[in-house]
Amino acid sequence: MGWIFFTHEATVKKPHRLPIMNIRKVLFYMIISALAFxxxxxxxxxxxxxxxYQIVLFRGFGSFLLTMAILKRLKVPILGNNKKLLVLRAIVGTSSMTLFFMSLKYLSAGTAVSLRYLAPIFSAIFAIYLLKEKIKPLQWLFFIISFLGVLILKGLDSHLDNTGLALVFAAAILSGLVYIIISKIGKGDHPIVIVNYFMFTATVFGGILAIPTWNTPIGSDWLFFATLGVFGFIGQLYMTKAFQIASNNLVAPFKYLEVLFTGLIGFMWLGETYTQWSLLGILLIIAGLVMNVLYKARDKRYNL
Structure with missing residues (x-):
């Protein structure tokens, strides 16, 4: 969960004007990333x-094997430098992921994903107190637009389950805190080390808590379990490739393709239904967040 880069940002040179070929690459990479997620x-x-917890176990273990292989190939120390912050990020991230997976039992996939993307708003609020950052009035307007979308979902969509809403809100709040912790870590640790801590913690956490209710997968369920870590890793990998060749303001809006793809596949494959109110709510949530990203891109004080 979250936007984790696999290479140090200092090594990435972003041209002032992006060539058409690079724009096509960004679109290609973000489509692959969104499809994978x-x-x-x-x-x-x-x-x-x-x-x-069994789902968390397989999600963590699949990606953990891949991150360990990459760390070994790059010869990067596994334990990193900011151990306390790395552990904290892993615990908070694992908690957020677990709550999000729980919410999927109560909400349609598209609704859950769109609500989880409220994380940047909570991150901005945390930043006021923890990083002493300021939020401009226009940004608050964009945040209000997104929250208006939430209110429409909650008040006018009878399909929205309160338990699922509480779970995904908690997941989004913790995900916002993850962004702050990663900001605190900065460039002191390789991004793969950060992800590796996260996936290791998810593996241990899910493994221990899954024991009492373990249910051995059968048939095609093995395939679904096996793909959790792989698809999660592919999603992060191609998202990273996009951020490596373009600025945040160009790439970030494409992240919300995941909401579109998840909604479409949920409708066609899982038989999920979306009312006109739920679609309007999701649209407002994404519109507010995208406008905030584009607005921040105009302010040089933000490190994009």
Whole structure:
């Protein structure tokens, strides 16, 4: 969860004007990334008859194997430097991921994903107190637009489950805190080390809590479990490739393709339904967040 880069930002040179070829690459990379995250979400929905901790275990373990292989190949020290912050990021991230997976039992995939993307708003609020950053009045307007979308979902969509809403809100709040912790870590640790701590913690956490209710997968369920870590890793990898060749303000809006893809696949494959109010709510949530990203891109005081 979250936008984790696999290479140090200091090594990435972003041209003032992006060539057409690079724009096409960004679009290609973000489509692959969004599809991968979408397929991961769909796999989680297909495994709802299993314990959420079992899902967290397989999600963490699959990616952990890949991150360990990359660290070994790059010869990067596994333990990193900011150990306390790395552990804190891993614990908060694992908690956020677990709550999000829990919410998928109560909400349609598209609704859950769109609500989870409220994380940048909570991150901005945390930044006021923890990083002493300021939020401009226009940004508050964009945040209000997104929250208006939430109110429409909650008040006018009878399909929205209160338990699922509480779970995904908690997941978004913790995800916003993850962004702050990563900002605190800065360039002191390689991004793969950060992800590795996260995936290791998810593996241990999910593994221990899954023991009492363990249900051995059968048939095609093995395939869904196996793809969790792989799709999660592919999603992060291609998102990183996009951020390496373009600025945040160009790439970030494409991140919300995941909401579109998840909604479409949920409708066509999982038989999920969306009312006109839920679609309007999701549209307002995404519109507010995208406008905030584009607005921040105009302010040189933000490190984009």
């Amino acid at each position: 979408t397929l991961m979400n769909v796999a989680v929905k297909q495994l709802q008859h299993y314990s959420v």
